Amino acid sequence: MPRTTLLPEKFLHEVWSQQLFRTASLESHEGLSVTIIDPGTPNTDTGPDFLNAKIQIGDTLYAGDIEIHRTLEDWSTHLHQHDPRYNKVILHVVMKSGSDFERTTTESGRKVPTLILDQFLIEPVRAVWQKSISGERSRRLDHIACYGKNDGVDNNLKLNWITTLGMRRIELKVRTMHNRLHELASPDNYDLREPAARYGEIPFQGNIDEIPPPARPPSVNDLRKKDAWEQLLYESIAEALGYSKNQLPFRRLSSLVTFPRLRELPGDAREGLLFEMAGLLDNTTDDTYQKELRHTVGNEKTKIKHSPMDATEWQFFRLRPQNFPTLRIAALARIVERMIDNPVLEFLLGTVKQPDAVPRNKIKEIRNYFTIPADGYWKNHYTFGKKASRKLTQLIGRSRIDEITINVILPFLFLYARTYKDIDLRGATEELFSTLSAPADNNITRKIDKELLNGKPEKTTAPMYQGKIQLYKFYCREERCGECEVGKVVFG
Numbered sequence: 001m002p003r004t005t006l007l008p009e010k011f012l013h014e015v016w017s018q019q020l021f022r023t024a025s026l027e028s029h030e031g032l033s034v035t036i037i038d039p040g041t042p043n044t045d046t047g048p049d050f051l052n053a054k055i056q057i058g059d060t061l062y063a064g065d066i067e068i069h070r071t072l073e074d075w076s077t078h079l080h081q082h083d084p085r086y087n088k089v090i091l092h093v094v095m096k097s098g099s100d101f102e103r104t105t106t107e108s109g110r111k112v113p114t115l116i117l118d119q120f121l122i123e124p125v126r127a128v129w130q131k132s133i134s135g136e137r138s139r140r141l142d143h144i145a146c147y148g149k150n151d152g153v154d155n156n157l158k159l160n161w162i163t164t165l166g167m168r169r170i171e172l173k174v175r176t177m178h179n180r181l182h183e184l185a186s187p188d189n190y191d192l193r194e195p196a197a198r199y200g201e202i203p204f205q206g207n208i209d210e211i212p213p214p215a216r217p218p219s220v221n222d223l224r225k226k227d228a229w230e231q232l233l234y235e236s237i238a239e240a241l242g243y244s245k246n247q248l249p250f251r252r253l254s255s256l257v258t259f260p261r262l263r264e265l266p267g268d269a270r271e272g273l274l275f276e277m278a279g280l281l282d283n284t285t286d287d288t289y290q291k292e293l294r295h296t297v298g299n300e301k302t303k304i305k306h307s308p309m310d311a312t313e314w315q316f317f318r319l320r321p322q323n324f325p326t327l328r329i330a331a332l333a334r335i336v337e338r339m340i341d342n343p344v345l346e347f348l349l350g351t352v353k354q355p356d357a358v359p360r361n362k363i364k365e366i367r368n369y370f371t372i373p374a375d376g377y378w379k380n381h382y383t384f385g386k387k388a389s390r391k392l393t394q395l396i397g398r399s400r401i402d403e404i405t406i407n408v409i410l411p412f413l414f415l416y417a418r419t420y421k422d423i424d425l426r427g428a429t430e431e432l433f434s435t436l437s438a439p440a441d442n443n444i445t446r447k448i449d450k451e452l453l454n455g456k457p458e459k460t461t462a463p464m465y466q467g468k469i470q471l472y473k474f475y476c477r478e479e480r481c482g483e484c485e486v487g488k489v490v491f492g
């Protein structure tokens, strides 16, 4: 882990502006609750680091400036206690408290509350650092490097290159799943290990030395354990439901409450156990639905040897209500229900390998399988205790189901085909992949369309969608133009 004294202040600014910490239950060093209403505007001039922030501290809403440091002592080392420009500071944010705690005091003599961030970080400092660097780098790249210079490059070359990268991206996902399958199928390992780092993630997460190696690699028979395949699929779907902000907690939840465990439970206890182990049920509430959920769980919780998660591990901040983890956990419980009632492996293999069905119909069947209508409480709630302003019809939107199909179902089927040497399944999955249309555009695909392809191509398939993301994240953003087929022509 980098020593605090070596952390660049720019990094600390990124941590604050991107809110790379648990925002749900922040507490100042003085014991007051802290809620960030507005983190403020970065100050490019002299004076405090962020201006015009709004922070609720205890019962009072403050408007003013934020000053950020590595340690508490930096305030006095930088002589801010004698500088009137810091008189409007409402919160002193530091990564670590340092050797001795001393109250932050302004030139006017006012005491400023202190927020010590390291106890609220979601991930180890090094992982957060890496994330903030890539966030900063991507914002720096207003335009991709070849923008305005790539018009002369043959359009077919661009499209072929993007499609090739789309295939590579899927292959990377297959490899990640392969590694996780090996963990799950290893004797004595099932249910014991947290998953290792996933594709696209910073490889510094956790302490790899703390994860014991498997006693022996899984045999061919181990790899054919149905439980391991079902758990792999369930975990991967759970992670995909977490979007970008809740992937880690969803992954943790799905390894705490495993698929085989859920299958043993009566149907009405599954949702309750997931919420209970997610740490999201409030013991003190009058909310009838939460009470019902807790009642259905009975003593099932005690059969799990791990402690429940903490509610603060879940991110609600800056999420659209439709993406709240509460709604996604409710969706996960219903997907599990379906995976049990209409066994998922048999369904997927049966659907994809139908000899006479056209790929479009197979995709429709998969979409229907994962479409979860809103029901009961979740028809008019995004989270516990708060009524939604309008009725919900589905718990997962069509675009998210397509994302799950591309990022989870297809790689899973490719891995299955490889493991079982099933050429028919591989061929049928490839056909699905090239037929599946791309999900809704995002900032990255729009950027590549505009700056590389001179507008969105008439038909964008799933491989092209994946390829644009791969190109931007692993080539443009990393400034690897020399290794890019377009770059070889433009900058050759």
Ligand code: SF4
Residues within 6 Å of the ligand: 144, 145, 146, 147, 452, 471, 475, 476, 477, 479, 480, 481, 484, 485, 486, 487, 488, 490
């Ligand atoms: S990596 Fe390729 S597409 Fe991206 S900016 Fe460089 S030359 Fe252009």
